Each structure stands twice: as C-alpha cells, then as structure tokens.
C-alpha cells in the first residue's frame with residue numbers, strides 16, 4: 001500500500017467537507033478530500049436541485065455568519081464562472097403572537113435584515129395563491145433566495161482542484177490512527193497528514209467510532225416532494241413567487257417549507273422539515289410516507305393552486321442534533337482532529353463559513369466566529385452524550 005503525506009485530509013465531500021478543502025487549499029495547504037462514493041452522488045445530504053439561502057433566523061449568531069456567507073457564495077460564483085444563486089425572497093409564516101415568529105421578527109429588526117411584515121390584507125393582495133390561517137402573520141426576508149445545490153457543490157470541488165487540491169472518490173475510509181501525524185486508511189491506500197477534518201454527514205458517528213467518540217445525532221430520511229401546479233406558473237420563480245417557511249407552534253420539526261416552481265417546470269417543492277429515522281446505508285428501506293399525508297393536507301389548506309398528490313418524490317437525509325445547532329469543534333483528546341457534524345437540515349447555506357472555520361481549526365488559527373453554540377461540550381451538561 002502506498003503511503004502519501006498531506007498537510008490536511010478531509011473525509012467526506014459533501015458541501016461542508018468540500019468547502020473545508022477549498023479554504024485549506026486557499027491557505028496553500030496540501031489537502032486530500034476523500035469520498036466513499038464515486039462523484040457526483042445522491043446518497044448523502046448535499047445533492048439535489050435546490051436549497052434555501054436566507055438571513056432570517058431566530059438566533060443572532062446564524063445571522064452574523066450569513067452576512068459573510070453571501071459574499072463567499074458570490075466569490076465562488078466568480079471563481080467558478082458559474083451561476084448557482086437566484087434571488088427569490090423567503091416568507092416566514094406563523095402564529096403572529098407565537099414565540100418562534102416573534103423571535104424571527106425581533107432578530108430581523110435587531111440585525112437590520114431587509115424585510116417586509118405583511119398583515120392579513122396585504123398578504124392576500126400580494127400573495128394571492130397562498131392562504132394563511134387566522135392569527136397568522138408573514139415576514140418577507142427580501143435577501144433570501146435559492147442555491148442550485150448540485151451546481152454549487154460541483155463548483156466548489158472544481159475550484160479546490162484548480163487550486164491544486166486532490167479528490168479521491170470511491171474510497172471509503174475504514175481506519176484512522178490518531179497522533180501528531182494522523183494516518184487514514186481506505187481499501188486503496190494509507191494517507192498521512194498533520195491534521196484531519198471529519199465531515200461525514202449521516203455517517204459521522206461511524207467515522208467517529210474509529211477515534212473513540214460518539215455524538216447525539218439522529219439520521220432522518222427526508223421525502224423531497226414536488227407538487228404539480230393546476231395552472232402552470234402560479235407558484236413560479238419567474239412570476240416572483242417567493243420561498244416560504246411555515247413555522248409550527250409545536251416546534252421546528254413540524255415546520256413546512258417551499259421553493260417556487262423552477263427546476264422542474266410546473267412543479268413546486270413543498271417539504272416537511274423532518275422525517276423518520278434511518279441507517280444511512282439502508283436509506284431506501286425507510287418507506288414511511290406519513291409526512292406526505294401531512295403535506296397533502298397542508299397543500300389543500302394553504303396552497304390551493306397545487307394538486308394534493310406529489311408528482312415527484314426524491315430522497316435526502318438530515319443529521320440532527322438535540323438543539324438543531326451544528327457541531328463545529330476539535331476532538332477532545334486529539335486537537336488535530338476537527339469535526340463538522342449535525343447540520344440539522346439547514347447547513348447548506350453556511351457551507352462557505354463552516355468550511356472557513358473548520359479550516360481555521362485544522363491549521364490552529366483562531367476561528368473567525370464564536371464557536372460556543374457549536375461545541376460538543378454543550379451536550380455533556382444535559383447528559384445527552
């Protein structure tokens with residue numbers, strides 16, 4: 001077996017690992033990005049047509065990260081010479097007096113996020129094909145839009161390679177030996193590096209078991225549903241229909257979100273922000289479709305211009321932490337092993353920032369953001385770990 005030396009090895013070429021590798025290559029570090037599947041693939045969490053990008057969040061720390069994320073996404077578009085970002089706006093909908101809606105509104109105001117609050121009358125005038133329930137309000141984050149996920153992932157990997165980075169796909173990592181030089185083994189070889197970043201998505205705990213760590217992560221299969229417009233164009237991006245996130249008063253896991261029809265003409269993406277537990281290697285054995293019944297019901301009440309049976313159902317996975325915040329940290333016993341995990345169904349938009357801070361941790365630089373919300377230590381107090 002050949003043994004090859006790198007400054008850094010990144011395991012997992014989803015959006016987080018690919019952006020980490022990109023930032024490391026920008027720091028002139030000799031970087032290897034390892035991926036178990038042949039690229040491109042649709043077995044993880046970063047594939048598919050679209051993701052929402054937005055500044056509207058309940059927490060200030062995410063808003064601060066998104067300020068820079070927009071610049072870095074646009075920089076990548078220039079570097080790759082590819083457009084993968086479209087402006088659309090996102091409507092945050094929910095019980096006007098509810099905790100979650102109020103938190104979004106307060107954070108938007110405090111952080112001067114360009115937004116418009118729509119009362120019931122304004123809403124029905126401006127968004128005629130969507131119905132709100134009584135007592136519900138709407139906040140339009142006018143900064144928001146759509147990222148074309150597959151295109152964006154290909155772009156960041158391409159720029160990484162053009163900076164001298166190496167991708168080895170179809171190589172599943174089977175062994176990790178920690179130390180001042182870390183050795184990573186696959187069926188094809190052994191690779192050595194001064195530092196290691198693990199960004200393995202739904203497989204995080206399988207990889208972490210190789211270095212004596214387990215995190216409180218739940219892997220969920222998500223049914224990605226597209227619904228046919230009764231009159232083509234009613235909910236289209238071309239007709240300026242925005243994205244939406246409909247907050248549920250019971251908690252974020254019951255939220256429903258939508259993306260205007262665009263990538264598949266005449267079909268609008270409307271999904272449930274949760275799913276059923278799965279083993280990532282057995283994803284397609286998970287056949288629970290109870291979320292689709294909830295979505296059909298939702299569509300009948302709120303989006304009357306859509307048919308109530310999905311036209312297309314694709315699959316994806318969330319890897320969820322108990323508080324829905326990410327894990328961005330070092331291994332407690334091996335400071336040259338860095339972990340990015342638990343992106344909880346909302347991590348794509350943060351890819352450029354996650355990659356930036358993981359690359360900083362892996363080269364021993366002070367991270368650009370306060371990482372206290374993302375430390376794994378937070379779970380010790382709640383004896384979740």
Ligand SMILES: Cc1cc2nc3c(=O)[nH]c(=O)nc-3n(C[C@H](O)[C@H](O)[C@H](O)COP(=O)(O)OP(=O)(O)OC[C@H]3O[C@@H](n4cnc5c(N)ncnc54)[C@H](O)[C@@H]3O)c2cc1C
Pocket residue numbers: 011012013014015016017034035036037043044045046047050051052053171172173174199200201202203204207222224271316317318340341343344345346347348349350
């Ligand atoms: C349906 C859906 C909708 C979403 N919508 C949004 C949205 O609108 N906005 C948003 O910001 N986010 C959204 N997200 C979340 C976002 O897509 C994820 O947070 C993000 O893609 C996670 O990226 P990742 O790199 O952590 O994981 P992944 O993309 O899964 O990458 C991990 C990689 O590691 C590889 N790997 C694992 N084990 C090994 C091994 N042993 N050896 C080598 N390689 C290995 C895997 O094959 C995989 O390629 C959505 C997610 C889903 C599923």
Ligand SMILES: O=C(O)[C@@H]1CCCC=N1
Pocket residue numbers: 052053054245255257273345346347
């Ligand atoms: O992260 C996002 O913006 C989307 C929308 C809400 C549910 C999950 N992802």
